[in-house]
Amino acid sequence: MPKVLSYTPSWLSRPSPGFDLFAANSNAPTKAPNGLGKATEYSGPLRTIATRNSEVFVAVGNEIRWSDLVLLQETDKASRSRFSRSQSRSERTAYEDDVGFYRVSSSSNSSSQPRLTRVTKVLKVSIHRPIKQLVISPQGEYMAITTSHTAYIAVLPDSALLNSEDTSVLKLKTFQLGPTAHVLEQPPIASVIWHPLGYRGRCLVTVTTDAVVRLWELNRADRSTFNEPALAIDLKKLANATSADDNLSASKYGATKGFSPDSVELEVASACFGGSPRSQDAVHGWAPMTLWVAMKEGDVYALCPLIPSKWQLNRTSSGAAVIETLTTSINSRYASLEDQLDISEDERRSSTQQLSWLSDIIYQEHLIEDGLLGEAYDVYSRPTSTPPIPKLQGPFSLVPELDEDFELADIIVSGFKILGDDLEEAKSEGLPASVVCLLTTSCEVHICLDLDGIEGRWLPSGKSQQLFLDADPEHDLLVFETVKLLEHGNETTLEPSHPSITIDVNSDNSFFVTHDGGISYLSMASWMQKLERELSNAQSEGAEFRLNVFMEGAQTRVESTICIPKDLHQGNGQPIASCVIIEDSDIGYFLLTTVQGEPYAATLDSSNDELPFDDSAVERYMAFDDEALPQRLELRQSYQAPRTFWKKSELATFIEERVPARRKNTLKDEVRLSPATLELLMNAHRILSQETHQLGLAAADLFRRCERLKDEFNGQIFRAAKLTARIDGVTGDDEEGYEGSEDDERVVGSARIEQRLEEAKAKQTELVARHDQIRKKLAKIGGRDLSEQEQAWIAEIEKIYRSVEGSTSAADHSQKSEDFATWQRIEEVRRLKEELLAQAKETGPGLKDDVNFAIKVPREYRNQRMAHVQEMLDRETSMVDAVSERMSRLNILIS
Template sequence: MPKIISYTPAWLSKPNPGHEIFVPSSLSADHPSLSGGVGRKGTGKPGPRRTIAQRGTEVFIAVGREIRWADLVYLKEAWEDKQKSSGKGRKRDSQYQDDHAQGYRTIKTPVAGEIRQLVISPNSNYLAILTSHTVHIAVLPESSHLTAPDTGPMKLKTYTLGPTTHVTSQSGVASALWHPLGVNGSCLVTVTEDAVVRVWELSTGDRWSFDRPTLAIDLKKLADGTSVDQDFGASGSGANKGFSPDSFEMEVASACFSSRGSGGWYPMTLWIAMREGDVYALCPLLPEKWSPPPTLVPSLSVSIVAKVAGMEDDPEIPANSKLLAQQQLAWMSDIDIQEPVHIDAALGEPAAEVYTRPSKPGRIPKLQGPFDFDLAPEESEDELDGLLSDIYVIGARIDGEELMFGEEDELEIEDGDSSAGLSVGVVCLLSSSGRLSICLDLDGIEAQWLPKLKSKVSRFIEETDAPSLLTFQVLDTLRNAEVGNNNWPTFSHDCNSRYSFFITDISCVTYISLTPWVFRLENELNESTAGTDFRVDLLAKGQNTTRERIYTQRPDEQLAPLAASSVIQDPDLGYLLLTASLRGPVSITFESPDFEYAILPRQSESPTYELESEKPLILCEPRPVYQPAPSFEETSALPLLLEKLRHSKYKRLLKEEVRLSPATLTIMTDVHKVLSEETHRIGTAAAELFRRCERLQIELKSQIQKTNDVAHRVDAISGKDNGDELVLPCNEALEQRIEAVKRNQEELTRRIENLKKRQTKGTNRELSDRERAWMEEVAVVERKIIPSAQTGDSKSEATEPWKRFEQVVELKEKLLRDVQELAEEAEQAPLPSPSVKVPSEIRKAKMAQVMHLLDRETALVEGAKSRLERLSLG
């Protein structure tokens, strides 16, 4: 877990502008967000609160129907400049003064209800604004508009997405996702609660692209589909909306894509989590025009071709698998014959290649699911444990070595972290009770389509088993007392690692990291050595996943739920997590993994800027800054009650003396309800303030004690202590301490050696069975290699290796003598007649064969001798 350095800084606290941009201008007790989206009448329903969107150091915060736009670095520097000017006691002209731009603006939106989600596009040029039922797309301006002279509210160019589709009379919007393979990040996928997926390819030059989707799929129809030729489009506004089991079991809770840099089919797979606990996948889901990363098409082409080649002549493979492979081959063949169009990408990125969605075997894929959960825990008695709220998918890594095997040119991998990690996908599910289920997609998601209606092969296809996910670990992030019906936990991506994320509940933030076991599991899956099953079982049963709660709201603040966290990594801000409620922002600063940021000078300061002194040593754990309870600032409801009584039938009693009567009792009862509730809130807040004051005194004493201990240690090291002994110079004192440590180390080493010798002498235990077997094996090898002094049976000795070696040596010497004699006779004798002449090639071949046999026997004997020597030494 990253180390926490500090919590909400001063420039994000009251009464600075950094705090005010997160809170509404007027907050009343009946605000619809104070109870998780439930209004006065209680007709609202809980849902995700993703009200913070990020673009670099800029943040967009949804507050009611407004959007606040701010640059956090600008706000921080403005606060620092204000502190410097107030400390010097004189005013100086600065860009951060009140008559200049303040680095934040208010954006007016045309929405009719409270904004629940803000989703920014990959290229940061569009912002999707979601209410419970409507979707608006805003075109974002440049950052320079934040520092423009005009600081008043601004109105952006906004388009209504689906004016007749996403309306209040239709089903609510569960998720809006920017497709990772959209052209320049302009493709939006909306998923409604009634399980309808729509793909929108947006273009500001074509207003019709905001009116109708290019692809609409009703998942309830697709789940029962049998042929790709059927109509799976969404029903019109006049369709029957009566109750059906599908409408209850297929109520969408959330949907997600994996990252663009994932391997395999993951970038084009839409994962849908149903509220009742089912999980579905839609692969491949592509817009009409799509832009893949450089490694996607080659990796898919290699895997599909290898798969088809392996299945072609294997009779044991079922017909449905062969049909699926042929469908994938037809889909890839349609891509291979295309000539991609090269268009300009975002600034600083290479030109993008744009492909057209293949028409074969069909533009609508098969709905895969519901997935079976292997090794799933037993069903809980708590109903909220089975109600899913969010889904988060980490795609498989890209195998760059396998992809580039035999290739001369290397492809650039966009995501630097995508080449490391698991070769299988990870699917994380989150329930309303805060239960996190970590599942592995061992089978691997693949593209699937329904067969054609007139296809002959489809008649003989057997029913396939339902896809499955392996439940690896199950964790709880909430206590029993913190679970509520309005809770809707959400995932937030961590910018430093693809295997870590944050979970934001209604009242707390939890850090989760899968890094401790991901790389170990990948090694076990790749090596597959002896004991792999045992080690994998230890990984699954052990609590290897890092789970740490980093923030918890006070009990009196839980009526204002936290928004989904946003993580920022910037040299000026550091490694920052930002969340907010209607009470104000909450930020947590972690120790940045990139330590280069800490030593770089700030570029925004003038050349005469003097570097600040080193930060003091942190002697205590950081904690959230105390914020006064809202009860101290809320206005009393008693004046409003008195005003109502003056216009009611009891107005006469307010001017008369108090008399015992039913009317007086009614008035006193109403007043007591108001006063008792207000005094209870104020008393609770005052008690919390008192406890904080006592805790502050205790912490102050602890810090003083720790500082005193550190000071004594420094004085002892430097030799400046004021004891009775003579004060030595710093260098001499350090040298004496080093010499004392060396002497102590030598003494410990000597004692350890003595203990080892005593232990060796005192050990007199019997040999184990394995040691006896090893000694017997050494003796057998010795008898086979070295001749023993005892004479044995001549027949048995003839088969021993040492006897064979002696025979080979004798044979070698004899052959050498014979060859030498024949050579001498050949030199002295006259030339033989042509009838008895032996060709030189045959003589050379025979000699080479003999020498090869001799060398082989010699190597065998030498290897046996060396092995015996090693065994003897061991």
């Protein structure tokens, strides 16, 4: 898990331009854009920060601001260095007054005046409502800008143009998306997603809360592509449709809408595409074509395949793996269903449609185009053998069913990959299974496993339409784990809002969750790798045992990365902006969000190495005593002065807006007692009392921080004094009197330490020499005792020696009485062999004559007996040979 190295840097703190980049406008209109005194309530996600490499686009109200974090960091360092070298007060005042500007001296002409360089820019757009979401296209050319109901597409300038020294306001070229689809009279926008397979990254998918999915294929040369979507799918109609020829498009602007029971159950909370949003590496073929839709009531649906009329794949191994996985999955499913007789007609038709859809892709003449960065792409056309609108799959059942009711806020889907022996093989192909993470409004994350995978399905065409379709095969999402980010009933639990999920740029198995309490990091890498290994090498034997062991030890790791003070945003009704992750060589692994116009950031450790032990355990076992361990310092966020200290008083605004013009002149005269004057004083007192109360709370918090800082400094001074005494004891500086002669020089400090080291080394050398001397002396005195195996081996050798030599001692006679000696057994075997051979020669001719007159023995029985005799002879011969070989190894000659 990433370790927090530091919190909000100085170049994002007040009064730097980085802080002003997120600050709210002081002259913002007080009335809502709809003309009412109160703004329309918005319950969707707040993604007001977008990134392109190290560039940051921030939406503040209806204004978009731009800056480069690397430029902010470098300019802050240069400004601080220049400020520290300035001598006169006038120069320092000039630096402090240039809020938003930094003085940078020219390197070409040192005598010239310093020039002003703007590090932040304002990008002007014709939008009159507060911006809620900013989403940049994969190629970085476009940026989708959405309010609560409307959507716009802005053409982003090149980075070189934005980094120019021009300080004027830059106007962006924008196109309104769907002038009749995304308007105030229509439902709000729930999600805005750039299609991962869109042609040149210009395909946008918008999902509204009334369950309408629109797919836009943008082209600046054709203005109509911004007015009408290429596909408009009403999920409520699609859920009840029985044929692909039905009217599945969204209702036109101004059309009357009747009541539908699906209006509540199909209220969209969020949507996302499957697979990896960063690249096409190690994803299954169906994953980037599957749109997952999460409803607020808790249901989850899927549309597969949802692709534009022109879509592209990287001309690399990852792009080829997408086609390979599609081919393998579709062909294997078609072959398996062909052999089954009890399969439903709907399943057979779906398999045939998949095969026809795949054939259109494989056998078409696709185009090869080069991208902006020199990479090549394979451009395909959408197959025409199947309808462009897929079948709505779902709702998927959660198993086991959750007891508590919940409302979904966001969804994320991550796929599994096949693990191989080497890294290249591990990143080439994905598995159909995936992990579905559901985030609720109560800050709970339900981690579910989709082991079956989503496949492409379509409705039947008009020729084969049916009154009722067969029921879809049961598709379950296994609830693997539920992670609670905020404990209910605690004081830190705030009002439910709209938390959001942000993908980690380093891993597809981890993500960040932005909620009311701050930002939390969740990592599933520990158990996902084990599950990927099990799914890659699936074996039925012992699967239940391995599954039980896996379930006992699998757990998602959760860590709180940034904590937001509760009083900073409590009661304002506006959620925290969804965080963004930036990884750059200059600023590192950076986490950024904003709360009430104040940036909150953290620099994380990008290393993925997870050690089996932590630093505290190493220090505990390596130290001699626990008291000698240095106290671990807690990493805290730097103190940021609350806005109460520097925000403008509302009293001036109150006088301008609430006091009638006819009475403003009387404020300069003497106070006259009247009901109007009393009301005016009471209202002014109410404002001043609230502001002074906030100032008192902020001052009390600052006082407590100062007291704690003073106590910590005292503790550090005390520990430093103890450490100084120990150092003096080692170096000899604590010796008050010196009893040596006047000629001897007193050795202290580093020389004292080096002297003690030399003495220790000399003593060690002496001990080693004494050890070697004693070891050699013991080796000469005698060897070690024989082991039991060695003693048994010697006894066996002596026994064989006595039996072969034929010893005549009394002990040997007692041994011979029990069994024959080895040499006697050998002689007996030889004697019996010679006798048997002689008898066979003598009786051989006579037996031949007797055979003709004797009883005939069956041939099978005779062969069996001869084989038995031959086996006995071979056994005796083998025993004799073995004994002879053993004696030869003992260098004993047998006479």
